[in-house]
Amino acid sequence: MTNAIADLLERLFGGKLESRDRVKQRLKFILAHDRVALTPQLVAQMRQDILAAIAKYVEIDEEAVEFGLESDRRSTVVIANLPIRGLRHFDPNVSQLELTLSEPEPKAETSEPIP
């Protein structure tokens, strides 16, 4: 019942706006992996390495990590969305970072073009 109403509303107000975009997004993601021709194992390893590097400084919410490659036109980028849960107060080496990151900073985004 509620579904039918939701469907109707969507249709009336130009709805399901994202569904086409979602396909496009999925496709860009798949193609990026196809194009760089990295094996899934290598991508997983790269993810692991990047996470490990960041984890030296901040605590990452591993559940919420988004990581992958994405393609637009003919260029491909690494997309990493690594939400920070908290800071590693116990590590004396990053005390400087504590200052800069103590502001509420929900997300760190890196975008590295691959030649």
Added chain:
Amino acid sequence: MSRIVVVTSGKGGVGKTTSTANLGMALARLGRKVVLVDADFGLRNLDLLLGLESRVVYTSLDVLNRECKLDQALVKDKRQPNLSLLAAPQTRNKTAITAVAMTKLVEVLSHHFHYVLVDSPAGIETGFQNAIAGAKEAIIVTTPEISAVRDADRVIGLLESHRIRDIKLIVNRLRPAMVKSNDMMSVEDVLEILSVKLLGVIPDDEQVIVSTNRGEPLVLAEKPSLAGRAYQNIAGRLEGQDIPFLDLDEANRSFLARLWKTLTAKR
């Protein structure tokens, strides 16, 4: 100046053979001498779509094995004498032909025709490699589906690595109503992802099946359907004519919608 063009896709069943048959016929009707080469060994279909299956005696394999002369193997279309077909053998032996032999074959054909159109098999294996071997340019056929576009992207990469840089795209089986309701990627979406030049858009059209059953390409109809007209336009564009893209949506609009538009239009 002759052109060797491979029609390919990666994914199967997206309309390569339909496109080859219709473009070949349309170009022949524009006065160009055209030969269609079926490179789908073992699964030949092009002769069927053209209604020439009963006249095939020799195939490209017989030519390469020197069992007949090239002109003996060419089937000339009686409806349109500018059009010839070189059929594929029904053998499933994939090593029956080599890329070198294919290259030689299309090269020789290009001395006698304005267009050599090669209908490629699906996939990216030996059959595909042979089909693209002698080609100087490529037409990629895709549908607006995620899997077909993905395979098209893969094939574009392979073509580029074979130094085939002149690559144009046909988007087949478009359903404007589905695009409108956001249930299908639009032509713009596909172009954004593949970033190749658009050659034309063919709507999903049941006349395609009717024409296949009859062995009569759509472009031969007295009043061609929308898909037939789209193929005629593509042939014109290949010939360098500047032809605007058909408004598929307008044509697909129901009678009621057109009536409504007329009634509400400002006078």
